[in-house]
Amino acid sequence: MSTTGRDLALRQRLLLVLTAAATLALFGAYTGVSSGAVPLASSTAAGVLDVDTAINALTQADASVDPGDGDGDGDGDGGAAAQAVGTGDFHTQIAVADQSLALAAAEDVTGPSGRQTLQTVQGLTAVYSGWIEQAGRAPSGSALHTACLRYAKDVLGTANGRADDSTVMGRLAALHQRQVAVAREQASFGWPLWLGWTLAALLLLAMAGTLGEANGFLRRRFHRRWNRQLALAMALLVAGTGTAAVFTWQTHQGLAGARRLLESPQAGVRISAASTEVAHRMAGTGLRAAAGYGILAGGAAVAALTLWAFRPRIGEYRSAAAPVAPVAPGGAGPGRWWRGRRRRRAVVAGAVSLAVLAAAGVVVVHAVVWRGEVTVLANWTGGDAAAFRRQVIEPFEDKEHIHVLYQGSSAESQVLAADVESGTPPDVAVLPGPGELAEYAGLGRLLPLDGLVSAADFDQPWAAPAVGPDQRRHTYWVPVKTDLKSMVWHPADLAPAQVAKDADDPSSWCLGLASGATSGWPGTDWVEDILLQQQGWRTYQEWAVGKLPWTSQAVVQAFHTWGRLVGAGGPYAATGLRTGYAEESARVGQAGACVLEHQSTFVRGETSWQRAGAAYTHSHDAVPDADARETADWEVSGDLAAMLGGGSQARELIAYLARPDVQKRWSQAQDGFSADRRITAADYPDATDRQIAATLRDPGAIRCYDASDAMPSAVRDAFELAAIRYLADPSTLGRQLSALKALSARQGSAAWQTSVCGSG
Numbered sequence: 215m216s217t218t219g220r221d222l223a224l225r226q227r228l229l230l231v232l233t234a235a236a237t238l239a240l241f242g243a244y245t246g247v248s249s250g251a252v253p254l255a256s257s258t259a260a261g262v263l264d265v266d267t268a269i270n271a272l273t274q275a276d277a278s279v280d281p282g283d284g285d286g287d288g289d290g291d292g293g294a295a296a297q298a299v300g301t302g303d304f305h306t307q308i309a310v311a312d313q314s315l316a317l318a319a320a321e322d323v324t325g326p327s328g329r330q331t332l333q334t335v336q337g338l339t340a341v342y343s344g345w346i347e348q349a350g351r352a353p354s355g356s357a358l359h360t361a362c363l364r365y366a367k368d369v370l371g372t373a374n375g376r377a378d379d380s381t382v383m384g385r386l387a388a389l390h391q392r393q394v395a396v397a398r399e400q401a402s403f404g405w406p407l408w409l410g411w412t413l414a415a416l417l418l419l420a421m422a423g424t425l426g427e428a429n430g431f432l433r434r435r436f437h438r439r440w441n442r443q444l445a446l447a448m449a450l451l452v453a454g455t456g457t458a459a460v461f462t463w464q465t466h467q468g469l470a471g472a473r474r475l476l477e478s479p480q481a482g483v484r485i486s487a488a489s490t491e492v493a494h495r496m497a498g499t500g501l502r503a504a505a506g507y508g509i510l511a512g513g514a515a516v517a518a519l520t521l522w523a524f525r526p527r528i529g530e531y532r533s534a535a536a537p538v539a540p541v542a543p544g545g546a547g548p549g550r551w552w553r554g555r556r557r558r559r560a561v562v563a564g565a566v567s568l569a570v571l572a573a574a575g576v577v578v579v580h581a582v583v584w585r586g587e588v589t590v591l592a593n594w595t596g597g598d599a600a601a602f603r604r605q606v607i608e609p610f611e612d613k614e615h616i617h618v619l620y621q622g623s624s625a626e627s628q629v630l631a632a633d634v635e636s637g638t639p640p641d642v643a644v645l646p647g648p649g650e651l652a653e654y655a656g657l658g659r660l661l662p663l664d665g666l667v668s669a670a671d672f673d674q675p676w677a678a679p680a681v682g683p684d685q686r687r688h689t690y691w692v693p694v695k696t697d698l699k700s701m702v703w704h705p706a707d708l709a710p711a712q713v714a715k716d717a718d719d720p721s722s723w724c725l726g727l728a729s730g731a732t733s734g735w736p737g738t739d740w741v742e743d744i745l746l747q748q749q750g751w752r753t754y755q756e757w758a759v760g761k762l763p764w765t766s767q768a769v770v771q772a773f774h775t776w777g778r779l780v781g782a783g784g785p786y787a788a789t790g791l792r793t794g795y796a797e798e799s800a801r802v803g804q805a806g807a808c809v810l811e812h813q814s815t816f817v818r819g820e821t822s823w824q825r826a827g828a829a830y831t832h833s834h835d836a837v838p839d840a841d842a843r844e845t846a847d848w849e850v851s852g853d854l855a856a857m858l859g860g861g862s863q864a865r866e867l868i869a870y871l872a873r874p875d876v877q878k879r880w881s882q883a884q885d886g887f888s889a890d891r892r893i894t895a896a897d898y899p900d901a902t903d904r905q906i907a908a909t910l911r912d913p914g915a916i917r918c919y920d921a922s923d924a925m926p927s928a929v930r931d932a933f934e935l936a937a938i939r940y941l942a943d944p945s946t947l948g949r950q951l952s953a954l955k956a957l958s959a960r961q962g963s964a965a966w967q968t969s970v971c972g973s974g
Contacts, residue, residue, distance in 0.1 A: 225428045226524040230517055232424055236417035237513025241506060243410035244458050248503035250400030251465045255496035258400060259472055261321030262393045263489050266480045268314040269386050272339070273481070275307035276372055279346055279363070308343055312336065324392045330589070330621040331389045337628035338382045341731040342369040348935070358942035361791035365733040368794070369625070380595040380624045380730060390479060397476050401469035411462075418455055422448065432523070443523035447516045454512040461502045468495040587617040588863040591630055592644035592853070595622040598884065605883045610870050616863045625731035627927055634659060634858070641860025642867055644694060644853050647923035649930060649967060651856050655690045656964050661857045662688040666865055667872045673910070674972025675919045676852050676889040691854040692872045695886040697814040698906050699849035699920065700743050702836045704810050705803070706827030710835070716810055717836040720781030724798035724811035725790030727938060736795045737776070737937030738922040738930075740812055743833050743849050745772035747840040751847045751916045751971045758921035760966040764954040773940055773947055775838055782944045791941055802826050810836070814851060815906055819885035828902070847971075848909060851920040852889060918971040926965040929958050 319332045345366035352359035367373035371381025378384045429444045472492045480488045594602050599622040607618045621640065623629045627650060633639045639659070645651055654660050669677040669689045676693040704713050716722035727737050746754040749768045756762040757769065781787045790798070801807035802822040811817060818828040834846035855871050857864050870876055877888040878897060887903075887910055895907035909915055922930045936950040 221431065222524055225424070225431065226520060229421070229424055229428060229520045229524075232417060232421040233513055233517045233520065236414065236421045237509060237516075239410065239414035239417050240455070240458060241509045241513075243407060243414045244462060244506045244509060245503070246407045246410055247403070247462050247465050247469075248499070248506060250402070251469055251496065251499045252503050254397055254400040254469060254472060255492075255499045257321045258323050258393065258397050259476060259489075259492045259496070261318050261323035262390065262397060262476045263480065263485055263492075264314045264318035264321060265386055265390050265393060266485050266488075268311045268318065268335075269383065269390075269479065270481045270485060271307045271311040271314060272342075272370065272382060272386075275304050275311065276367075276370055278303045278307065279349075279366075304346065308339065311339060315339070323396055324389065326587075326589070326619050328389060328392065330619065331385055333633060334621060334623040334625070334629050335382055335385050335389075337623060337625040337632055338369055338385070338731060340628055341625045342366050342382060345369065345733075352942075356942065357788035357791055358939060360788075361728070361733075361938060361942065364728055364792040365730065368728055368730040368733070378596055379599070379622070387479075394477050397473050401466075401473040403466055418451065422451055425451065428523075441523050443519040447519040447523075450512055450516055450519075454509060457505070458509060461505055465499060465502055468497075468499065471495040584617050585615050586861075586863045587619055588642060588860045588867050589619045589621065589640040590642045590644070590867070591621045591623070591626060591633070591640040593622065593624060593626040593646065594644075595624060598622075601883045602880070606871070606876060606880050609876075610867060614866055614870070616866060618867070624729075627931075628731070631927075639858040641864040642855055642857055644855045646851060646853055646920075647925075647927065647930065648691070648854060648919060648970075649924045649965075650927040651691055651854060652967060653926055653965055654856070654858070655688070659858055660690045661859070662690060663692065663857065663868060664689055666869055667692045671872070671891055672889045673891060673917075675850070675917055675970055676854070691856040692868060693852040693889045694855050694871050694877065695881040695884055696850060696852040696889045696910060697816060697886050698910055699739065699814050699851060700746065700833045700847070701815065701830040702810055702812055702833050703817055703823060703828055703830050706829040708809060708829070710831060713810065713831050714836060717779065720779065720784070720786045722808060722810045723780050724795075724802065724808035724813075725780050725786065726793040726795035726798040727791055727941065728794040728797075732934070734934030734938045735922070736813075737941060738933050739814075739849075739920070740776045740780075741769075741772050741937060742921040743812070744775050744837050745769065745921075746847055746849055746918060747834045747837040748772060748775070750841050750843070751918050754847070754918050754921065755969060755971045758918070758924050758970045759968065760925070760958050760961070760963070764951040764958065765948075769951065770947070771839070773951075774944075777940065777944050778838070780941070782941050787941045791938065796820070799823065812836075815887065816885045818902065830902075845914070845916075847916045847918060849920060850910070850917045851923060913973060916971055916973055919967075921970065924967050924970045925958075926961045929954065929961060932957055 315332050315336050319329055322329065324331075345362050349359050349362035349366065352362060364373060369382060371378070371383030379388060425444055425448050429441050429448075432441045432444070472495050475488045475492055475495075590607075592599075592602070599620065602622075603620060607620060610616070611618055621629070626643075626645065627647075630639065630643055630645070634654070651660065667689050672693055676696060677689070702713065702717070704716075708716075725736075727734055729735060742754075742758075745757065745768060748771060753762065753768055757764075757766075762768065776782070777787075780790065795813070798808060799811060799813070799817055799820045800822050802809070802811070802820075803826045811823075812833060817823055818830075832846050832848075834840045840846075855868060857868055860867075871880075872890075874888075874890050874892045877890045878893050881888045882898070887898075887907055889910070891911075893907075895904045895911060898904045898907050910917070922933050925933065932954055936954060939950055940947050
């Protein structure tokens with residue numbers, strides 16, 4: 215081929231390479247912008263505004279109940295609350311919120327974590343509505359009315375300006391922030407896009423320059439002013455680049471405007487206005503995104519024009535093919551054999567290299583790549599949830615490379631029930647109640663842990679009893695933390711005689727029943743423990759497993775004793791109804807504050823009790839008419855992990871939670887203890903902790919599981935409400951206990967535990 219032919223071929227190849235590179239670079243840069251615009255326009259903006267709508271609807275619902283003074287109608291008597299729940303406005307707003315939450319879940323802006331948050335919020339919203347309904351049924355201005363409003367506001371997140379991740383508003387605000395972060399990312403013109411557009415611009419300039427130079431070369435060689443094909447290619451290049459730049463600028467402007475609208479939470483009529491404005495700004499997004507494929511078509515057209523421009527000219531200068539050298543006689547001899555041998559060696563070496571690379575790849579994948587995921591539902595929120603992630607989840611993920619999606623909710627029972635009903639239960643659930651877990655086991659919802667966890671490693675009564683349709687003894691759960699109850703905490707400098715004296719004064723007790731979605735449980739703890747100390751563990755167990763009627767004298771006496779201790783129906787009890795148990799603990803050590811608290815072991819970790827020097831007395835010594843016996847019984851509780859699905863990943867997590875080192879690390883992080891026999895009192899550094907651990911390990915001590923936690927969930931919830939109502943008005947006790955008796959009878963024998971007490 216002549217020099218001119220080689221020059222033509224060189225320019226053709228260069229133009230083809232530049233066309234391919236510039237086309238791909240421009241296509242990548244262009245779609246990089248539109249790839250964020252399409253999901254923002256189609257789902258992200260709608261999801262963000264759906265959450266805004268839910269927040270606005272819940273705010274309006276709360277305002278319809280509480281116009282502004284905290285109790286109802288501006289004069290402190292709570293009158294508006296009773297009226298509001300009887301009108302349609304409250305229920306309409308709740309319905310709007312529920313629908314908006316469902317739509318937000320369908321948009322799926324933030325993935326699985328967002329869906330989990332929305333499921334939790336829906337459960338909490340149901341609890342909030344329930345407390346408002348209870349307030350509406352109570353007499354206007356009564357202690358019960360005020361308390362139920364307080365519980366509702368705790369759940370919603372409007373009480374005392376507290377809106378953390380245990381409340382509806384706190385969860386929605388956090389979700390809104392995550393959604394906005396997704397919108398910012400989708401609207402961002404970050405450094406990868408700048409780099410892509412810079413590279414595309416440089417390649418396009420180089421391509422334009424090469425087209426111009428090639429046209430000049432052809433003019434000089436062939437004396438034609440313009441090559442029509444190259445001129446058309448240049449026109450396509452300029453028009454396509456200009457169109458892509460204009461479309462990109464329009465898309466980016468729309469993204470920036472939509473992002474600014476979405477960044478601030480909208481309310482009222484501004485929500486619909488924002489939706490209209492976002493739709494206006496993002497109009498044409500889909501069409502502009504589809505136009506990106508025109509870049510590929512344009513690149514192909516330019517390449518075709520380049521071939522059309524050069525191929526005939528190159529053919530004119532193509533010389534005859536070079537002759538092929540003849541094969542020498544005997545060419546099939548040793549030389550060819552040696553070359554064949556070298557080829558075989560190369561093939562073998564290549565195969566060995568591929569095998570080594572494959573093995574290395576397997577090792578790398580096993581060491582680095584996630585091996586699936588497992589979803590977990592528990593009741594730990596706030597600092598407890600952060601500690602669980604730090605102490606348990608992160609070490610598990612680092613070791614097993616299984617991603618854990620954690621969902622914490624104070625309305626855990628409601629969330630789990632909704633998830634199971636919808637067919638999307640978590641893989642692992644951690645519940646405080648064996649009663650609720652036994653119900654799920656009886657329905658065949660729990661997967662047995664036989665062969666995975668040894669029940670013999672754990673003391674009674676935490677090990678799983680005989681539950682399920684076949685009443686066989688299966689291991690259905692593993693305790694991950696335990697607590698000792700039946701304790702009356704007091705400052706270390708308070709003498710035992712003074713403790714007994716102060717117990718008769720209601721103002722000495724730190725009384726607080728408010729606990730958001732689970733308000734009332736401190737009251738059930740009181741009644742349970744009093745019955746245990748007055749009647750002994752056998753009567754306690756008969757009651758806890760549904761064999762002793764609620765209307766029996768033993769239960770009535772326990773309620774009356776509690777009422778006497780804390781002043782049921784009086785002003786102190788009314789204050790305790792609307793006070794959180796943690797708020798009361800925080801007052802310990804202050805002038806005129808309470809000095810006694812009937813609470814589990816975790817309370818010793820409270821700052822106020824640490825300052826006061828927490829000491830405890832067995833509740834048997836403070837309960838009036840306690841049964842006279844040498845060895846008192848103890849009430850206990852626990853957090854139990856069960857498996858509802860998840861396959862091998864969930865099994866690995868359950869096995870991890872059952873390990874003694876994990877048990878010890880997590881229980882101590884929560885100021886709790888472990889039921890694992892392999893962890894002894896000597897494993898705890900503090901003297902008080904060793905004393906508590908020794909009681910939990912004592913083979914002669916009778917330990918009875920928290921009765922309400924062991925009961926069916928419907929009975930547990932009704933028991934908590936009965937405790938609240940009794941504290942507000944003791945005259946209602948007969949009606950409350952009769953209703954509990956009827957409810958318990960409707961549960962059926964299969965819903966109850968067979969035993970709740972045991973020893974080492």
